[in-house]
Amino acid sequence: MYEQGLDQWTRAWYGEAVEAGFIRPHYHPDPVTIMRVRGYFNAGLSPTEAAQACFGHKH
Template structure:
């Protein structure tokens, strides 16, 4: 990465960050997480995958914390 690109996010990264913020807000509002919440690398990768396939943040919360049938 050159100096001109430092601090610049791609459209994907910008959208992913907004999605993750909405995911966090929903997870907090529904009582699945409490601050301070530390997102580990494995969960972050799973969440990015959910974002990439088009799940909503609420669907992402359910996929991470929901009951497996």
Template structure:
């Protein structure tokens, strides 16, 4: 029998995944990314930092792909 407890994720993880999905949608619409996009550990860490800082997904995409002055 399958254990459904392994499917239960903390709310933080659910929120972070939703934020990352919205981030990808915005980055794609803005032309920043093209499929296939590979989310590695380094990118995920940066995105989680933007999420923790309270940036919107659109702000996170701009921060991630923006030009550093």
């Protein structure tokens, strides 16, 4: 169940990141980004929030 939820959430995260212009289609994350994204999922961020946290401007 966890893996299925993570897979669906990650697809939504990817779509949000492409739509926002953070990444281009066919983007392949490195291992550090994969771990970061899993952390966002486990913390309960939405895919939109996670895309912003991962690729948005850092303060």
